[in-house]
Amino acid sequence: MGRRPCCAKDAGLNRGAWTAHEDKLLADYIQVHGDGKWRDLPQKAGLKRCGKSCRLRWLNYLRPDIKRGNISPDEEDLIVRLHRLLGNRWSLIAGRLPGRTDNEIKNYWNTKLGKKILKNYNKASAHDKVVDSEIQSANRASPSSSPKMASHVFRPKAFNCSKDFVRQDSQHHGTESDNDNNVKTRPPASSVMVGETHVHHQPFMEVPSLASRENNDDPKNLLMNFEMGDGDHQLFMLEPADAHAFANFEFSYDLNYGNKNNNGDDFSPSSPMLFSEEMLQDLTTTTDYVQPQGFSCLSPFTSFLDSGRVWLGD
């Protein structure tokens, strides 16, 4: 690929720390013309910098909505929990912390939090470590976290789930029926399992459609977006009371918070994840879901992906 280098090292461009004058040039230009078009921006703004450097400086330092000062205990707690769920997806984590940048959170993790948690982990009980090592071994296909850290996040190869089933013996939807909840059993013989080799021998049942709850605006609720094939989606709102329906059941899904920017465009990133029930409970009961500034939150939603424990329909 004949790709032009972003910024040639011998092009006489400034490197290293930014001066106050450069900051002013950049901020003034963006105030008038807006950001974006980073390749052309330096020349137009009268800067001897590469576009990439300008972008970074703007996003990490000059942006007006940057929050300065120490990370609060609440923010730290949120970072820890989000990192547990997301791994080193710094931009995703930063998206949940208004005013904080991915670079800042990454630095904070690498210099403070990571060490702190590693220290705590080393103090953890032997049992915890066994559980963690099991998780790690299941995660070997694509580890999501720093190799230094214990990871609770699976990152299996992702497939969209064409049908969605939970175990029939789950507490919440425990009966075979074809009632208003549209619950149907599925014998495993008609299902195809992918991914890991954790075989469930219980019949599976289709999850009742809760699509009518799509408009629930409570950001605490987790809206599940099951891709049913051909772009057809079935939506579920997973409320705290529903979470235990997935007891003893781990699954992955495409993390998609369903946020829309002011133009109505979906800006959500997609991240295949695998959540344990505890993590789901944590996510569905959390009250500090942070809505990024400038975006209106419709509701967080997700689409399921293969985890090896979710059966794909025939």
Add this chain to the structure above:
DNA sequence: AAATACAACAACCGCGTGTTC
């Protein structure tokens, strides 16, 4: 006071991915 070690932060770099032509 000087040297060294360490922490914190800013910036750089390579690569992946989506978009445009």
Add this chain to the structure above:
DNA sequence: CGAACACGCGGTTGTTGTATT
């Protein structure tokens, strides 16, 4: 359809400030 491009992400490195010896 594929090349070229633009952008964003995450890992890494460089720099500066502070603590310790």
